[in-house]
Amino acid sequence: MRSLTVGWLATRALMLWLLAHNHLGPLGEGGVAREVHQLYARWYGVLTTGTYPSGDRLWQYPPGAGPVLLSPGLLPGLTYFQAFVALTLVADLVVTVALLSAGRRPGRSLRGAALWTAALPLLMFLPLVRYDVQATAFAVVALLALSRSTRACGALAAAGALVKVWPALTLIGMPRGRTTREAWTAAVVTACVLLGALTALFRDPFDFLRQQGGRGVQIESLGGTALGLARRAGWPGTVRHRYGSLEFVGPYVSSVAAALLGLTVLALGALLLWRTRARRWSPATPYDAALTAVLLFTVTSRVLSPQYLVWLLGLAAVCLTSRHTAQRPVAVLLVAATALTTVVYPVLYDDVVASTWRGCLLMVARNGLLAIAAGLSFARLWRGTTGNPHPVGTNGTEDPTESHTSERNPDSTRAIFPTGPRSPS
Template identity: 65%
Template sequence: MTIDMSRDRLTALDPVHDTWVRPSRTALPVVWALTRAAMLALLALDGTYPLGVGGVAHEVHARYAHWSATLAQGTFPTGDPLWQYPPGAGPLLLAPGLLPGLTYFQAFVALTLAADALVTYVLSRGDRDPRGAWLWTAGLPLLLHVPLARYDVEVTALAVLALLALGRSPRLTGALAALGALVKVWPALALLGVEPGRTARQVWGTALGAATAMLLFLALVFRAPLSFLHEQGGRGVQIESLGGTVLALARLAGWPGRVRYRYGAMEYVGPWVDGVATASLVLTAAAFAVLLWWRVRARRHTEATPYDAALCAVLLFTVVSRVISPQYLVWLLGLAAVCLTSRRTTQRPVALLVLAAAALSGLAYPVLYGDVMAGTWTGVAVMTLRNALLVAGAWISFRALWRATAGRRFS
């Protein structure tokens, strides 16, 4: 009798089955609509006080629209140093021009909101823990209006859909991850935690087949689909990256470096910059090796392992990257939300750190971006704290993933 009562009590306290979930699920569309309306209002006020330096919408108005016109002529933007995206980005940037009755900018924002709504819907479906949908719904507005003026929401949607489809259709997971990887590479990391065996063979086989087919199609439809590779090598150290924070602190101590607009971002130039960029590449290789080490050593697997591994991998590569743009937090929010849909996730503390980092990212850009560029104490403090949260999140994420799947110690 006591045991039965305990079980009933535990069931009543289960956040998925308790009655408090019902109003939460009901309120989710309302909160989503209100927060997205606020983001649209901020987008309309882009560049005005107190939104900082502005220019958030310029990416779509000028750059994306220009690239779309080039792509419509059957070629990728060869020779443009700002074109640094895999060929799958081409059809995505062409899509807004296909919507009738709207300007390119209006159609782009509409498609982004549609992708955002789709992510919210799939996160909240069925018996998934509603905390995942709530994290996405409440977390994305922390980046203010930036997500509406970048195509990272669409890319994140592909990764989220790929992970959540794994239990029902491994082949669909592989196809979606491949499509996402052809748009922005990182969704391929969604496949890292797939359990070895038949499922993994299905996922990776479909992913390779889908990627090959898509590349062949793009090569037939467009000229120079791989032109982006030439421009990637020239990237320096962005002021918002971890290496940029190191240089910003050195600048406060008297380092003579400067900030310059290069390759579509504000980057540091001056002595030591090449060394910091090289160190970033070395750390990227080290992160890849660490993840392979985990993959070999992992023995235990739960439904949450692919979710947790994806978040951990993207966090690691984000931390060591030469570039940490604000939209990178869109990726992390989406993956953290997927983790929270499972009650077996090990990443709940990491999700909170990602939320805090997103809030600081919205503060750094666009609100305080003038201070970040100038290297004031305020700007450096915000970026240092944001990047410290990401570093802490990466460490906690990997440690939790290792302990849950490979053992109690890193050995």
Template identity: 65%
Template sequence: MTTTYRTGAAGRTARTPAAPLALTAVWVLTRAGMLLLLWRDTLGIGGVGREVYVLYRHWYDLLALGAFPPDDVTWQYPPGAGLVLLAPGAVPGLTYYQAFVALTLAADAAVTVALARSGGRCEGGGLGAAGAWLWTCGLALLLHLPLARYDVQVTAFAVFALLALAARRPKPRLGGALAGLGALVKVWPVLALLGTPRGRATRRAWTTAALTAAALLGALVLGFSHTLGFLRQQGSRGVQVESLGGTALSLARLAGWPGAVQYRYGAFELTGPHVASVAHTALALTAAAFAWLVLWRVRSRRWSPATPLDAALAAVLLFTVTSRVISPQYMVWLVGLAAVCLTSRHTRQRPVALLLLPAAALSALAYPVLYDEVIAVTPLGCGVVAVRNGLLVAAALLSCRRLWTSTVPT
């Protein structure tokens, strides 16, 4: 793999073989450190890997028998997630836990290579390996958490879909198929199609996404029982302590609000007076975010090769900050989308990408390092989450503003 940088009016290129070697070395060193942290798994609250070898393994045992988890309040994912959780069982010679981590690392490496190769190959040229560097370093800021969740695999679907859409020879059908598959795993990758150019490209991408998702869903319905059971679990979610609404309630608790933190529906949520109102406000803000994205799509007139990338990042940021749940693994999505933006020199999201790096570091500080403080709602724990969420809100507003000004005529 050779990184190419274009210089001068004549488009002269200078090849720097040291760049991919440096990227490879940093990737290996950071992933080795992440593996070491996961192997010891004692940092902060500890037990980060328990999600895989207890919960995921329990789900795997059910899925292997042909059934999605019935009446399980912690199962809140679309049915495509079942295929990701079944995959480690097909790896010979490894335990489920080892195979899951190995497949996550493989997905991580594939994303890194794709980003590095796409720098300069997207339509309109790129920023070299900047996207690959952001992904490599940004994911490491989350410590060992990405290796013990399946969000790296989900993010890979969105990254590959966007790279297909933004290639010098765009492939809307391939991008649509990948986004459709990702949507059936964790919904949000469908937002990769939000910024597709008007006309044939949009029709091809969305049609292929719908057909791909429908075909896979049909196969899962035929092959498994309780395939759509996850829909019953979504409405019961409350306000997670790490969300924006949770930050407001935590600050209120420091000021005397009588609420408490309880473990419910697979997460630590706030309970007490006015929590329902905060949850409804979050849902209203999510609806407002969706309305803004529709308005942007209608009003936008100027399209650049980076518009699909920038729009995907802005959309996921909006839905993240307005969510009742901002789990730390959500940062994997945002780092991945920001990295894709940096593969295009036309992107307007560079400042947003930089804001996401300290947000990722603070997310790791909040979980797992200081999670005892966070769920105890101490000034330290509340402060760390509040600053992280403040950075995410700033990133979302800046991202939307830069997307609007670059595409909507004044």
């Protein structure tokens, strides 16, 4: 516990030191932090007038992102940039404390807190200048709240989904029966209430939907890796800054984008098939399923920005809080992919943009690790939850002398949490 505390303080101090020196060449020459300085600060000015950035092609975020980007205004005396970084560190601390608290329970592990503490700095200072840590905090706390209150889990997941959509996937592994009903009901009610409040307070809350359809193939995505290799082979495409990221433009790009969309649909189908075939839930299954779902959707997306690794690290850390997770090898692959991501951006980003052999091979390695992690994650989730039941103890941990949750008892909440989940007080 003490070593994790010291580790968190030391690594976050290092991240802040790197941020203070972000003007150096290997750290991106100031470009990494420019998004907060220029884009977030500009949106803050628009949001303070009571409207979302209507017509802004770069505004592609759900309505809940508005309060997050307005929150630095709660810290008077600091610049917008300073306040944003300070609140991001607070969100990071919330994730760490939640993982520590979960890891200290009987039958749990502190490996999750250790992974988050040690692996997040592999992205250098990038997590401090994006609001993905805040979105990840909602997902992490939602999953860890499941053992105490299914309604709180659903509500937090819905709040996170309004910030950056993907936290809604944390509910895909809810045990069948009452747990699923309560979690999803709480999520829907919370989403409706929050959307109603945001609609009353701000104009054009759904304008972001108009900006999503025009997205192309980002150079860091799986499809971008294929196009980068094609460029080395003579494909005449080029790279252009569009919708806030660098994308490929040229012949066949639309076909690659359509193929990625098809892969996303297949990923959704695989997850739904798993849901119908799953016969047993361990205490780790909701965590494992959330990581699998987000990994599959991330790998098949047209956009795969470096900060997306923050999401995956957070979910992998939640999995590692349980001694029954099947995702330990996946977590190792994600840590390796995170380290390579920093080499991709910002260290050798010019090579990636120019599709040099070094840049292409780097992207093949990084995205190859993510693709392998996604496939392995789904395979281990499938094997661990389908087929013949395995034992589970009366305290919610696996025990070879007792029966595991199965279809004969579809309300697996009581098998995992024998006293039943407690509702919020």
